[in-house]
Amino acid sequence: xxxxxxxxxxxxxxxxxxxxxxxxxxxxxxxxxxxxxxxxxxxxxxxxxxxxxxxxxxxxxxxxxxxxxxxxxxxxxxxxxxxxxxxxxxxxxxxxxxxxxxxxxxxxxxxxxxxxxxxxxxxxxxxxxxxxxxxxxxxxxxxxxxxxxxxxxxxxxxxxxxxxxxxxxxxxxxxxxxxxxxxxxxxxxxxxxxxxxxxxxxxxxxxxxxxxxxxxxxxxxxxxxxxxxxxxxxxxxxxxxxxxxxxxxxxxxxxxxxxxxxxxxxxxxxxxxxxxxxxxxxxxxxxxxxxxxxxxxxxxxxxxxxxxxxxxxxxxxxxxxxxxxxxxxxxxxxxxxxxxxxxxxxxxxxxxxxxxxxxxxxxxxxxxxxxxxxxxxxxxxxxxxxxxxxxxxxxxxxxxxxxxxxxxxxxxxxxxxxxxxxxxxxxxxxxxxxxxxxxxxxxxxxxxxxxxxxxxxxxxxxxxxxxxxxxxxxxxxxxxxxxxxxxxxxxxxxxxxxxxxxxxxxxxxxxxxxxxxxxxxxxxxxxxxxxxxxxxxxxxxxxxxxxxxxxxxxxxxxxxxxxxxxxxxxxxxxxxxxxxxxxxxxxxxxxxxxxxxxxxxxxxxxxxxxxxxxxxxxxxxxxxxxxxxxxxxxxxxxxxxxxxxxxxxxxxxxxxxxxxxxxxxxxxxxxxxxxxxxxxxxxxxxxxxxxxxxxxxxxxxxxxxxxxxxxxxxxxxxxxxxxxxxxxxx
Numbered sequence: 001x002x003x004x005x006x007x008x009x010x011x012x013x014x015x016x017x018x019x020x021x022x023x024x025x026x027x028x029x030x031x032x033x034x035x036x037x038x039x040x041x042x043x044x045x046x047x048x049x050x051x052x053x054x055x056x057x058x059x060x061x062x063x064x065x066x067x068x069x070x071x072x073x074x075x076x077x078x079x080x081x082x083x084x085x086x087x088x089x090x091x092x093x094x095x096x097x098x099x100x101x102x103x104x105x106x107x108x109x110x111x112x113x114x115x116x117x118x119x120x121x122x123x124x125x126x127x128x129x130x131x132x133x134x135x136x137x138x139x140x141x142x143x144x145x146x147x148x149x150x151x152x153x154x155x156x157x158x159x160x161x162x163x164x165x166x167x168x169x170x171x172x173x174x175x176x177x178x179x180x181x182x183x184x185x186x187x188x189x190x191x192x193x194x195x196x197x198x199x200x201x202x203x204x205x206x207x208x209x210x211x212x213x214x215x216x217x218x219x220x221x222x223x224x225x226x227x228x229x230x231x232x233x234x235x236x237x238x239x240x241x242x243x244x245x246x247x248x249x250x251x252x253x254x255x256x257x258x259x260x261x262x263x264x265x266x267x268x269x270x271x272x273x274x275x276x277x278x279x280x281x282x283x284x285x286x287x288x289x290x291x292x293x294x295x296x297x298x299x300x301x302x303x304x305x306x307x308x309x310x311x312x313x314x315x316x317x318x319x320x321x322x323x324x325x326x327x328x329x330x331x332x333x334x335x336x337x338x339x340x341x342x343x344x345x346x347x348x349x350x351x352x353x354x355x356x357x358x359x360x361x362x363x364x365x366x367x368x369x370x371x372x373x374x375x376x377x378x379x380x381x382x383x384x385x386x387x388x389x390x391x392x393x394x395x396x397x398x399x400x401x402x403x404x405x406x407x408x409x410x411x412x413x414x415x416x417x418x419x420x421x422x423x424x425x426x427x428x429x430x431x432x433x434x435x436x437x438x439x440x441x442x443x444x445x446x447x448x449x450x451x452x453x454x455x456x457x458x459x460x461x462x463x464x465x466x467x468x469x470x471x472x473x474x475x476x477x478x479x480x481x482x483x484x485x486x487x488x489x490x491x492x493x494x495x496x497x498x499x500x501x502x503x504x505x506x507x508x509x510x511x512x513x514x515x516x517x518x519x520x521x522x523x524x525x526x527x528x529x530x531x532x533x534x535x536x537x538x539x540x541x542x543x544x545x546x547x548x549x550x551x552x553x554x555x556x557x558x559x560x561x562x563x564x565x566x567x568x569x570x571x572x573x574x575x576x577x578x579x580x581x582x583x584x585x586x587x588x589x590x591x592x593x594x595x596x597x598x599x600x601x602x603x604x605x606x607x608x609x610x611x612x613x614x615x616x617x618x619x620x621x622x623x624x625x626x627x628x629x630x631x632x633x634x635x636x637x638x639x640x641x642x643x644x645x646x647x648x649x650x651x652x653x654x655x656x657x658x659x660x661x662x663x664x665x666x667x668x669x670x671x672x673x674x675x676x677x678x679x680x681x682x683x684x685x686x687x688x689x690x691x692x693x694x695x696x697x698x699x700x701x702x703x704x705x706x707x708x709x710x711x712x713x714x715x716x717x718x719x720x721x722x723x724x725x726x727x728x729x730x
Contacts, residue, residue, distance in 0.1 A: 103439050104390045108429040110349075110380060111437040112187065112393030114143035115419060118355065118400040120200070121163070122670040123151040124412055126172055131589035132412060132419070133184050138558045139420045140427020143187035144180050145249060145395055148173070148238070149404070150200045158233060161201055166667045173241050181244055187393075189247045189294070190238045194231045194282045195220055195275075196255035199404035201230065212257040212264070218403075219255050222278035223263035232285055239289060248286055249320070252279055253296030272303045276311040283316035294348060294392075297321045297340070301332065305339045313343070318392055320348035324356035326371045328379050341386035346438050348392040351376045353422045354415035355399025362597055362678060364410050364418040366580050367572045373422040380435050390436035396422050407677050413590025413665055414597055417583040420558055421568065424551045561586035592661035600654050600679070607647055607682045614639055614689060626692050628707050633697045640693040648686045655679050 105111070115136045117129070124132075133144065151167040154160075168176070180186045201207055202217035210230065212221040220227045239245060252275075258264075259271040268274045279295060286293040297319040300308065308314065319340060323331045340347055351373045354364040376394060384391045398415060401408060548569040555561070555568060562585050572579040584595045614621045620635035655675055662671045714720060 101440070102389065104388065105437050105439045106434050107437055108434065110377070110391055110394040110426060110435055111439060112143055112391075113141050113423070113426050114145050114187065114189070114393055114395045115141050115353070115423070116145040116147065116191075116350075116395050116397040116399075118147045118149075118398055119151045120147065120149035120401055120404060121151070122400055122408060122411075122666060122673070123163075123166060123168055124665055125667070126168075126175055128412070128589065128665045129176055130179055132416070133180055133186065135416060135420055135558065135588065136423060137184050137186070139423035139554070141396075141423050142185070143189065143393065145189045145191055145397075146176075147191040149193075152238070154234075154237060156233075158230075158237065160204060160206060166669045170241065177242060177244075187247075188242065188245060189249055190242045190245055191249035191251060192234055192238050193251035194235075195222070195250075195252045195278060196257075197251060197253065197403055203404070212261050216257055219257045220278075221261050221264060222274060222281075223261070223267050228281065228285075231282060235282075235286065235289075239291065245291060247292045247294055247318075249294040250279075250282055250286065250317075251296060252282075253298050253322070255299055272307055275299055276303070276307065276313055280311055280313055280316055283313070287316060293317045294320050296350075297332075300340075301336050305342060308339070308343050314345075317344075318346050318348060319344055320350050320392075320395065322350035322397070323376075324352040324372055324397075326368060326375060328372075328375050337383050337386065341383075344387070346387050346389040346392045347384075348395065349376055349380060350395040350397050351422065351426070353396045353398050353419045354410040354412075355397065355402070359402045359406055359409055360677075361409050362411075362414060362601065363580055364415050366418050366421060369418050369422050370425060370569065370572070373425040377426055377430065377435075381430075384436040385434075387436065387438075390438040392438050394426055396426070408670075408674055411593070411662075411666075411674065413593045413662075416588050416590055416594070417555075417559065417580055417586070420588075421551070421555055424554050428547055428551055428554070430547060556586070559583065559586040559588045590661075590665055593658065593665070596654060596657045596661055600658065603647070603650055603654060604678075604682055607651070607686065610643055610647065611685055611689075621689070621692065621696070625696070627710065629696065629699055630702055630707065631696045631699075633699075636693045636696050640689050644686050644689045644693070648683070648690070651679065651683055651686065655683075 115132075117132070133141075136144070148168075150161055150163050152162065153168060153170050153173060154162045177188055180188045196219040198220060199217045202211050202220070207230065208214070208217070210220055210224055210227050211217055212219050220231075222228075235248065235250075239248065242248070255275060259268060259274045264274050268277065283293040283295075293316065295317045300313075300319060321332055321336075321340075325331060351369070353369055353373075356372075357365050357368055373396065380391055380394065396419065398412070398419065399409060400411075545567070548567045552568045561583065568582075571582065578598075581598055584591070584598060588594075615623060618635075618639045619625075620631045621639050625631040658675060658679070659671055662674070666674075
């Protein structure tokens with residue numbers, strides 16, 4: 001295969017390679033990615049440049065971002081994509097799996113970065129899903145994990161699992177998959193729950209008999225006839241449309257009801273045994289279909305290593321470790337990492353961009369999601385070297401409901417800023433990261449760096465991957481170059497690609513508890529001498545500041561924001577509940593709803609404060625006053641009618657704004673559900689206040705005190721036997 005090169009106006013040229021992630025850049029030392037950082041100029045004055053290779057739906061384009069005095073200029077210079085003979089960029093042809101091989105590669109970023117689309121019960125319109133994928137791609141995302149649940153067009157014996165209306169038909173599902181795989185060049189992984197979180201399947205009378213616990217549809221009973229038939233049928237139907245899928249995520253998280261029925265208790269000795277037996281059966285079915293099954297890891301954390309080994313699960317599934325809290329090590333300790341590394345050849349991880357910090361939230365807490373994402377980069381930097389095949393990928397989950405019966409949490413348009421920001425965090429390289437990645441690359445293509453971590457430590461180039469997909473793009477030039485001709489990398493002016501430790505910032509290695517216990521070995525966990533100079537705190541702060549500034553600039557470029565701060569990270573830590581309000585000045589798909597959310601949140605806060613004041617803070621419209629029709633009309637005007645009509649008008653206008661802003665994103669059923677959940681209760685409260693106020697104001701004559709207490713209160717509180725003196729009811 002002939003080489004292609006990127007030429008730039010200043011004489012810089014960089015070779016281009018083809019891998020599963022499309023076209024990328026390669027430096028003289030064999031390191032690769034879609035971004036290359038280098039120093040150019042003489043020794044007395046050097047300028048740092050960033051080379052980018054971007055792809056839109058039609059063509060590849062190369063850009064150079066120059067920097068001077070540490071400040072990056074936004075204006076880019078475009079380069080030509082040519083072969084060694086100066087011909088134009090070639091044509092692109094699809095490569096099959098037989099042309100790929102699996103290798104372990106070190107890079108300073110996780111190479112496979114995915115977003116999770118949870119569609120359950122509230123499918124966005126296809127046009128909006130495409131917008132979300134475009135934004136994800138622009139932010140460095142190269143894959144998507146799709147959880148269809150009841151929005152999928154199930155057929156035959158499963159047709160009753162689909163939404164009664166509002167779900168996707170087969171052509172729509174194929175359109176979404178095709179857009180992600182072909183237009184966006186993304187890896188697409190379907191997710192089918194096969195053990196727990198199967199409420200949408202087992203809630204019906206038809207499949208009730210497959211429950212582990214009759215009164216709870218949360219999980220299958222793996223011992224009952226018919227369970228594996230349903231699971232196999234669902235997997236078959238999903239893979240029928242996901243023809244190019246390399247993986248399928250089979251769920252298996254939070255299996256609440258386990259080893260509880262008589263069948264399971266008689267067949268298995270423990271919960272662990274039941275779980276492993278069922279998961280290995282499902283995984284074996286998936287493997288026979290030439291797919292790689294992925295599972296959530298939480299049910300594995302407490303299982304002893306020996307039991308995992310004996311089950312054979314290590315050769316069947318790839319675990320995806322999920323933690324959404326900031327302190328990842330609190331939930332997955334070094335013991336789990338050590339256990340997983342001995343059993344599984346690769347590992348996946350999952351952070352979150354929404355749906356993690358509150359079942360009824362409407363706006364994601366950006367600071368918490370950002371911290372969680374960065375912590376995952378740190379953890380994978382620390383732990384990835386354990387796996388011989390490296391890290392499979394890092395997913396940003398975006399839950400739409402906590403389970404099938406839960407109400408909606410943050411909608412996609414409310415989470416776009418969080419999606420872009422967290423995507424940039426995991427996509428932007430950190431100088432000191434050395435993450436071992438599992439990659440599928442074209443066979444016989446010498447583009448990969450050494451898999452030895454100590455080699456990566458002395459690497460001189462900062463790289464990130466390009467966009468991923470199932471297919472690999474091979475470049476076929478229009479005319480081949482002479483293999484004996486010198487490569488453009490050797491042309492003048494020479495590029496100084498060396499970056500000494502003092503000239504570049506690197507992240508400090510986070511010591512593992514086990515390594516702290518083995519200092520006497522004289523080696524760090526990367527196989528390097530333990531006397532390597534640790535980064536000074538000032539250097540670590542400088543690296544973080546540089547990365548935050550770059551992320552902030554990219555964030556505002558992608559979302560078309562105005563008046564952006566130098567660092568979003570510093571701003572959101574001081575903003576409290578309004579930490580995402582700055583994104584209202586941006587212009588992205590769904591921003592109208594995003595802006596309306598802040599108005600609605602402020603209005604609802606005032607309404608609930610009014611309710612507290614009316615019912616418990618003031619003395620003329622409490623439940624007691626209403627029950628006894630006993631209040632002063634002039635006070636009713638003061639307490640209720642001075643504010644309630646205004647709030648009703650504002651709430652009605654805001655509800656209409658929500659409906660208008662969401663109608664192009666969701667179908668009517670979803671819009672109405674969200675309004676019922678988030679607006680209707682407040683409206684009912686205001687409506688009841690007006691009705692109560694009208695009734696109390698019409699009363700002109702009142703009885704003498706004492707007022708008769710309701711008998712149901714006396715009965716309910718058990719006061720019949722209490723001697724309260726001369727009260728006539730007692």
